[in-house]
Amino acid sequence: MGTDIGTDMGTLAFDFAHFLAGGMLVMSFLLLYQDRITAVLNVYAMQSILLALAVGWQSVIQGAPHLLVTAAIALIVKGFIIPTALHRIVRRLGIHREIEQVIGAGPTMLTGLALVALSIMLVIPIGGKVSLLVREDLAFALAVILLGLLMMITRRNAVTQIVGFMSIENGLILAATGARGMPLVVEISVAFSVLIVLFVFGVFVFRIRERFDSVDVSALDRFRGGRGN
Numbered sequence: 001m002g003t004d005i006g007t008d009m010g011t012l013a014f015d016f017a018h019f020l021a022g023g024m025l026v027m028s029f030l031l032l033y034q035d036r037i038t039a040v041l042n043v044y045a046m047q048s049i050l051l052a053l054a055v056g057w058q059s060v061i062q063g064a065p066h067l068l069v070t071a072a073i074a075l076i077v078k079g080f081i082i083p084t085a086l087h088r089i090v091r092r093l094g095i096h097r098e099i100e101q102v103i104g105a106g107p108t109m110l111t112g113l114a115l116v117a118l119s120i121m122l123v124i125p126i127g128g129k130v131s132l133l134v135r136e137d138l139a140f141a142l143a144v145i146l147l148g149l150l151m152m153i154t155r156r157n158a159v160t161q162i163v164g165f166m167s168i169e170n171g172l173i174l175a176a177t178g179a180r181g182m183p184l185v186v187e188i189s190v191a192f193s194v195l196i197v198l199f200v201f202g203v204f205v206f207r208i209r210e211r212f213d214s215v216d217v218s219a220l221d222r223f224r225g226g227r228g229n
Contacts, residue, residue, distance in 0.1 A: 013061045014133045020054035021140035021174060025116070028147035031167060032108050035099055037090050037159050041083050044163050048078035051170050058177045067177060074173065082166070090159065102154045112147050119143040137178035144171030 027047035034040045052075035059067030101108065119142040123135050148171060151164030 013057075017054065017057055017061065017178075018133075018136060018140070020050055020057060021137055021178070023050045024054065024170065024174060025140055025143050025147075028144050028151075028167060028171075029109065029112055031151055031163065032112055032147060032154070033105060035101075035105070037099060037157065038087065040099070040160050040163055041086050041090070044167065045079055045083040047167065047170060048074055048083070051174060052079055054174060055177045070173070070177065074170075078166070078170070086159065086163075099155055099157045099160055102156065108150070108154050112150060115146040115150060116143045119146060134178060138175055141171045141175035141178060144168075144174060 024047055027043055027050060030043045031040060031047070034043055052071045055067050055074060056071035059065060059071065119139045123139040123142055126135055145168050148164045148167035148169075151167065152161045155161055155164065
């Protein structure tokens with residue numbers, strides 16, 4: 001009976017890990033669905049908070065206390081500091097408008113579903129010494145990465161493109177912690193690299209606004225076309 005209880009607890013632990021990873025995947029779809037910049041930033045903050053919970057839970061089931069540091073970094077930096085800074089940039093630029101999309105929301109969501117199916121097809125069949133539970137977590141993480149890439153491709157606004165990039169980074173952290181393969185020093189360097197990217201992005205956006213009176217990246221294409229003429 002003790003063995004059965006231990007097995008049930010282990011199953012419950014992995015089910016909760018899947019629940020958190022699945023929540024991040026749902027947030028990725030919400031990022032694709034949102035049509036206003038402030039809503040995108042709020043959803044990204046929720047995805048990052050779920051990432052922090054997922055990493056923290058992995059630290060418990062893996063017996064890896066160092067992952068708690070990673071969870072704290074994700075919660076503070078990605079869940080609060082970065083979204084708050086981006087909200088300030090948005091207010092400063094006065095860009096509380098709808099986001100221009102390359103393709104409509106319907107085709108984008110269908111493409112997202114196809115990418116999730118692709119992630120499952122690529123990861124789940126992997127054999128060897130990798131357990132099914134780890135493969136399922138990796139499938140969730142790969143889907144989050146691909147949906148972040150899809151967001152960068154289908155959005156013209158510079159703010160939403162950088163959010164897509166940071167969503168990809170969330171997926172990478174989820175994959176690394178689920179696979180038990182990312183040293184703490186690498187995780188810290190990733191967190192600081194995101195801060196550096198945010199700083200450069202802030203300067204980049206202000207320059208676009210100053211030059212084109214817009215943060216729509218298609219303005220760069222029109223500028224290049226005008227110079228060619």
